[in-house]
Amino acid sequence: MIRVRFAPSPTGNLHIGGGRTALFNWIYAQAKKGKFILRIEDTDKERSKQEFVDEILGSLQWLGFNWDEVYYQSKRFDLYREYAERLLKDGKAYTEKTEKGEAIIFKVTPQAIQLNDLIRGKIEFDSTTIKDQVLIKSDGTPTYNFACVVDDATMDITHVIRGDDHISNTPKQILLYQALGFPIPGFAHLPLILQKEGGRLSKRTGATAISDYRKMGYLSNALVNYLLLLSWAPGENREVIDINEAVKLFDVTDVNKTAATFDLNKLNWMNNQYLKTQDAEGLTDLLIPLLAEKGYIAQDNFDRNYVVSLVKLFQERLTTLNDFLDWSDFFFAKDLQMDPAAEKKYLSKDLSREFSLFIERLDSLKQFDIATIEASFRDLVKELNIEAKALIHPIRVALTGKTIGPGLFEVIYYLGKEKTRERLNKFIRKG
């Protein structure tokens, strides 16, 4: 039975890199029908915060990485001490006193250490370049490397899948496995995700938290798909791939060795791919709380079918969920937000006569549906002997406040006769 773990430290949010590590652990567990274990590494009492634990758990759930077991290192201090004392008794460790208390330190003996990485192959280290390792700090808390080894061994972790930045921790940990007589798990070191400017992803140059992407309106399955493509490919030039399909094809040994740059452009593209193919009802479910928050709809009293229709109208042009909020405002807001540049460009000219005639036509329509609206409009421009777009653009701006948006006749239909008349009237000069 394969057992993998994701071991975040609750000293900050779950960031892109952590999410990606969680993804590869989770997907490997799924692929091998093993267990995915979550371990909260909260040994640093000063920096660990409950709010971060909640945030990390929430983000993992949002991403869809459900765990089979969860552990907290802060509850296992006795265990770490027990193993440290065993090493002490075996003469493999020694104590050192400081003002604060007594630390237990592991004695590193000279030897060659070989790591057979599942992704990178053989890596050799010379232990003479490694200092003696603190196991238990003088304040009684375990160090990262020690707690990590004791936990991975006692939790029967078979494969340690983690970031590249842990490669240099691995020989230290292997020494501890050997000293404790624990079987050594398989190791797979994932390449790091870099930012465009070079170096690791950092808050300074953009969003790093998984929750940030959620807030910006990215779909979890799009984000996961994008992250999966950073250092792994399903083959056959496939990119948009269902996670269940990916599970069938995935193996950790196929992961790339090269660090990848996080590219927002491609994430945007990916999100659009998911957004436009997603079921409109499901999308509506995601949008409703956001619309309510904006005050566009009342939480418990709104026309759901109407919202679904609007979602369908915008769906294929959305990059993020938030685009819907920004673009569909004119359907919900009482006061139209007018883009001044758009107004200047399309509504400076007096179109009173054209608008009035169009309103008359709308009013006399036997049927108010998209096709009929369009037919009567086409008829009108023919009669006026003007180009359709010469009137379409100004009307769109008058109705939506924008130069962009869905087709005009859909807009009129869903806006309704009343609002259409009202908004066009504002641009009809009396006299």
Added chain:
RNA sequence: GUCCCCAUCGUCUAGCCUGGUCUAGGACAAGAGCUUUUCAAGCUCUCGACACCGGUUCAAAUCCGGUUGGGGACGCCA
């Protein structure tokens, strides 16, 4: 400074293990066009890479060595 990892279009990658089928394929971005009612979407096309040097070989993107470049680690942080 020491140790470690990595190296195909601007970006993500396929190919590399098991040399020849690679005048290196796909996607994003960029540019052009088509469509058109704007913006998207869609479709077509264009631009664009095996870091460098040497070796092995009849043959190297693919194997080996070095150089350069990039990244990471060297805490009683995790």
